Amino acid sequence: MNANEFDVIIIGGGITGAGTQRDCAMRGLRTLLIERSDIATGATGRNHGLLHSGARYAVNDPESAEECIRENRILRRIAAHCVDETDGLFITLPEDDLAYQQTFVDACRRADINAEIIDPDLARRMEPSVNPELIGAVKVPDGSVDPFRLCAANMLDAKLHGGQVRLHTEVTGFIREGNTIKGVHTHNHQTGEDADYYAPVTVNACGIWGHHMAEMAGVKVGMFPAKGALLIFAHRVNNVVINRCRKPSNADILVPGDTVCIIGTTSTRIPFEECDDVAVTPDEVTLLVTEGAKLAPSLSSTRILRAYAGVRPLVSADDDPSGRNISRGIVCLDHETRDGLKGFITITGGKLMTYRLMAEIATDMVCRKLAVDKACETAVVPLPGSEEGSYEEVAKKIWEAPTMAQKAAASRMGSRARRIRTGNKRDDALICECEEVSVGEINAAIDRMDVSTLTDLRRRTRVGMGTCQGEFCACRAAGLLAKAHGCIERERADLEDFLQERWKGNFPIGWGDTLREAEYTQWVYKHVLGL
């Protein structure tokens, strides 16, 4: 069989694509995943990173709520190194209707979500940063999940099962024979090479960009781009997820994640042309800070690290201008039965939380088409890195008395941190001091995780995600990348892209320490380093 032929081609390197590739590969299919940029660059990496308990949807969307809590339990098992089991609170403030609390708890129980009304005092002790004015609190099994880690681990497992991945490669057209999709034409943005790939089934898992992908294939999927803006704060202000106990609204979820916490989101309909470059506006920043401070008052004096926005791939159903009343439900379309186009399916809707279920539904459809009869195992087989429990246990197992940096590495890579070269001064030298990323960990990521740019590296190791936002670690890491790839010119351009990417998330919140840091960076890179 030809090297360009596969059983299934998956377009899209977000969590849905990566999850689908893993599932297909585990069922014995020869898979190829194609992503025009890097992993988790769309909505996957641009949300709260909330491990939903489902409670948020319990009242208005019981189906989603049930999906969430089932997947919540599964992810704690199969993705232990990506999940932080923080628990969550739904708080009622004096301005909210306390009667809603009972409606909420009843709905949670119907969806099998363990929601427990607790005394506001206990809530204040559980989460000291919470607004002390609260008049009611419900404890739910929320948590946080690192979407970059989750996506990388799924893709890695697909590769361990023989899957192939082409990043920075764009699908430029479909290979059609009559009413059948036989494969795709692609262009690699880094090498400039064009290539064709063939498979009897192609899966469109492009999130909001799936709209255009479907159009290119000649079918119509009416999507609804709903932008959500979020802010990252420079400290982990809260250790427990804080939600508002009311109908879902703007900026009412505060999620702790690694060294930071994230407030969001908004919901605004935007035109498709803006999906590639969504910017956060000053008004959105003001709204997020004001509403966020109602959940945790200290947010109003906490430094904001970055502003960013994602686009939810909702499937449009009506003319609701906010997009909030559209179901987050999973949509899996068989274009053969729907549109008479063979060999092409679209998996969309859903959310980060339910990616595994989406992947299972899509893979079931692929298998039916290929007449493959093999059961899905992704709900029981742990992801690579997650086989040995929590990162603290893993770190102790590997190193006995792990250093801070080794613990940090274990929290990022789980048991695969074992593969990091460490224990000698050259590999242990720190490249990123904010996030404690060593030379060894960076080299491990470059060697095994498809890293071609600094931004790719950031998504896999958190290099440059900390307080200094990559001030110096970007240069140091660029040196290592230049060595690994043997191309200085490309690395210099890469460094410029990294700085631009960083500024994009900084200028919407450009005041206080953020502006100080920006001035310093401008000065250092332009005048001292001469970039």
Next chain:
Amino acid sequence: MKFDSVIVGGGLSGMVAGIALQKAGQSTAIISTGQNALHFFSGTFESLLSPDKRIQTLFSEAGVRLHYSPGVRLTPMGTFREAALSLEDIDLFPTPQFARKVLIVNFLGYHDFFSSFLADGLEKQGMQCRVRFLNLPELEKLEQSPSEMRSVQIARTMDRIWEKVVQEIRVLLKDEDAVVLPQVFGLQDFSVPTRIRQGIPARVIFAGTLPPSVPGIRTQILLKRRYQLLGGSYLMGDEVTRAHIHDGVVHSVVTKNLEQHYIEASHFILATGGYFSKGLVANPFQVYEPVFGLDVDFKEDRNEWYNPAFAQDQPYMHFGVKTDASLRALKDGRPLENLYAVGSVLGQTRPEFGSAAGQAILTALAAADKILGL
């Protein structure tokens, strides 16, 4: 406490003003929070209008030898930038081709000196490059801690073992006519860069590292020493908390460490720097000057503060304290009689000074002249 002049801010422009005033017989004090922009000084001034003898004299009396030689300097990323005046140990070249063959020397385990970028940049200019790493047991102690291999720590070691480095480079050197080394020499012992040059039979070029800048810190140490030798009072690690202003005149300031005392003076100079040094502070609604509450020239609409393209000129960098033609700072629309604003707190508002360092020095001298009635 009473002085002729009090300078708020101990960076380049504050120290230049202080030295000029002390030299003219004034009694002055500098109130400094500590770190300043000299800690990331490239060691060169991009342009100054002329080879100002007065500047060179002021610096050389402090032991900071400058040379004026308009041309280009080698940046840490291997590119070349125009510069006119520089510290003596930092070379300026008439054209980028400063050698035929270059030996670039780095230390094993040091990630803040970009030897591969340098080699690539020099090769683009037609120079042949060889990169070699020295493996020095003396640096091992630094390497034990994963974040100690930084410029200043290495420079402290180099002050002791530079002769050994020279020996090792002599062994490495083949037919290269130039050697490029990181700027990690001469932090405490200022003669080291010159002596390294004497010891190596090729042209020696010191290229920058990631901050902190060793030549910048050395400049800071020397200027401060000179200022203190002239009798100036350098109040280190202190900051102004209150200022007393009546009828358009600044009478005194109070600092954090000396909160029981009024520090009085006939003249005040504000040399607190830009945003990084907190001379200017931005909140979501305005940019303000925190010490005296001076008028700041800025755009009302925050959307106009930034250019979304990082590499482009950023409008916020042009915001700064408003002054009259004599650099007297404005408060509520009127100049304060005895307060002068100098350096980066003015923002990049004076393109005629060429660069931030140029603006720092020239505005400091201009303010000193006004105070002295020159």
